[in-house]
Amino acid sequence: MRSWLDRQLHLIDFTLGSLARRKARNFGLLAVYTLLVFALASLSLFASALRSEAAHVLAGSPEVVLQRLVAGRHDLIPPGYLESIGRVRGVQKKEARLWAYYRDPRSGSQLVFMARPDAEVPVGSVMLGTRLAAAAKLNVGDTLAFADYRGQPYPLRVASLLTPDSELQSATLVLLAEADFRAFFAYPAGHYTDIALSVRNPLEVGNVASKLAAALPDSRPILRDEMLRTYEHIFDWREGILLTVLVGVILTFAIFAWEKAAGLSAEEKREIGILKAIGWETSDVIRMKVWEGLVVSLTAFASGFLAAWVHVFHFGAPLFAPVLKGWSVVYPEFALFPAVDGLQVATLFFFTVFPYTAAVLVPIWRAAITDPDLVMR
Amino acid sequence: MLFQPAIIALLLAAAVAVLMLAAAAPFALSVLREWDIGSGSERQLVLERRTYLFSTLVSFVMAIQLATLLLFVFNADRLAVMFVGAMCAVGTLNVNAWGFPALIVQMLVFFSALVWLAINHVDNLARDYPLVRAKYGLLLLLLPLLMLNFWLQYRYFSGLRANVITSCCGSLFSEEAETLTAEVSSLEPRAALWLFYAGMSVAVASGLLHWRRRGRLDGGWLGIAAAAGFVIALTGVISFISLYIYEHPHHHCPFCILKTEYDYRGYALYLPLFGGAAAGMAAGALQFFAAVPSLRAVLPRVSARLALLSGAGFLMFTLLATWFVVNSKLILIES
């Protein structure tokens, strides 16, 4: 065991020296390899950050949201609708919600206005996300004015700022009192946007939804789990499509790696010949070259992944954002919070290290079977 | 549902393994036909050198299988959120009929590759390479297994249909979708406990016996005991060990114990278990060749070492499992 370990250490030692001796030659490969890892890792980190943002948003939302449909279109909840649901087994709480989209002409972004009970947000005041406040240079106590349904400014005082749990959630959120909300939008009295139902037992959600659908044929229950599934699926699917496109790139890289590994320089061939002549066995040479591959792979993987991390979480992934973000449900701008999972790293490893290793195996073997008596000829 | 990163990776890995071995198959055939250890011809030298390629390839395939095994389970766990009623990997694997067969074949490939490598190792210790033909015959058998593996994975993944809202309006299909049971049929705890400890004692004892005696018979027995022990160990994990780890009387999942929430205790259990089972099976397989004259000196040595590994692996697994059970707050059996 001890001698086995020493032997591997010797081989690693030798291979590190041999890589250092051929810096220029290995640098090209390492650069391309790192670039590949960088591209794939950026993609994957970005997608997973979006996923976790979405999951985060949904985590705080109710298990079931009930919307009313009129002629297949989403419509307001009329007065008395909430009461007509009656008691449904498994539903812990039901609440009619008031919320709206508002396009702010100054910032050009889509805001979400949500009415809260007067106890939380007093009439005449608002609560804003920190990002929104910072963008409009607003502090607590300042007054701001949005244009109401007639286009007239509607002054509101900033009561407090929301501490962001997740950027996505509060980046565009504006909380105001119900009276202000109705006045601002001229929302008909007694009407609501939708109904939120909380269901404690996750196994009950399906039953609750089907009971609701049966009792209120003009309603449409939306389950949180279904939203979550949809988000997951969409992001995975987008990432997968991009990866499929990138398979061509990976393949090209594998061919490049094969070429690099197969095209040994005369100097390197001579070295292997010498090693074999002085007592290295074919499998020693293979092991040495495998260590070399591992060193190169791990270096490229680590540096590429790190660069991708910086790219995505510090710079907001300028290279991939347009492809992955463009979905109406996801808000237009937000900073990503670092999120990584093991599966993702493992998958990434498969897309980079695996093709590389598979591509260099045969060239490694070819090099290793050099005739030991070559140097005597 | 093929356009998921992890699924693409898994299919890619399975396909590359098949392609590599398929490309190598003609060479394996020529080794079978032309091998003549007594010849000093250049042709023989070429064949001998090819053997290095095969052992490298199979080692690679084995390493990849081990990695894909993990990825497969991880991925199944992650996908659970997309299927109504699936709470973890078990649910995802049950989404269609191909999930569990794919997992089982994957494990089979891993064990077969390990056994092949053990045979290869022993063969390389004898100066006349007595097992070359047997080895390459077996290698050609590994190829269909790899193909089966790929096919099952393809069937499984292409058959997955996420229960997803297809337009942004939302629709309800939870009511139509059959609820998948995440529960695995399980044994009554007391019986499971008995079976588990009996099985593990036999496996450990068989390992130690062969380690001391090095006989052909006890070696063959170890092979059987290790394979059976593996199945019994998994049954044990499903029927009670996992319950104690989760501290939940109905959560029978053998995969969730790999998660962070359970301090990766699954790895601590599965690593010695897989190692021990593979070593035991390899020792058993080697006994087929125990009578080869040039292997008489080396084979028992290797097989005894494997037996020790196997015994140690099963022992460690049992001790860890016991420790998890004893330290759990869950009480299944009133004493």
Place this chain on the structure above:
Amino acid sequence: MIEISAVHKAFNQGQHNEYWALQGIDLRIEAGKVTAFRGPSGSGKTTLLTIVGCLARPTSGRVRLRGEDVSGLPERFLTEIRRRSFGFVFQQFNLIRGLSALENIILPALPTGRPRAQLVAAAMALLEQLQLTQRAQAKVEWLSGGEQQRVAIARALINDPEVIIADEPTANLDSTLAGEFMGLLASFTAAGKTVLLTSHDPLVVESAAVHRVVAMRDGKLIEA
């Protein structure tokens, strides 16, 4: 020590450029002596050394090392025997450029898995014996021809082999250095090692340090 019987060696067998480098060699080599192979280039002396030194296998015939038949062994075992029993000094020295003298010397011992400290100590002892201690850390391409050869010799000795095989060892040395080399040969035999070398340098073949000269031509022995 080494017995060779009816050894033939073909290159490119079965092809149009088939060439028989050795055509039936029978020879016994004694332990602890210096044996020189002499002959024009193409006479097969180097090929014979590669076969004796377990670098290559004969196409037919037997090679016995201490009574053990090694001619039919697969490369894996030949390498093991070669590493244990033979040390090589090549005509071009064949040192690995970019590595220090010390690193070059321990190369043949790396696959044995001996701890590094042990290997370095052994290499330093050899360097001292060859009066090269001060050059241990120097890259080999900075060494003079004579120094390079001494590094090559130290490398051949690192695994403490019984047999030293030297192919045209003095071809790249001037007469003074060649003379020094012959002095070293005497110290090897004094230490009980067997030496096999090829040369057409009269200085070597006629030296007193050489116990036996074997002449070859066209793949056959002409006087032994």
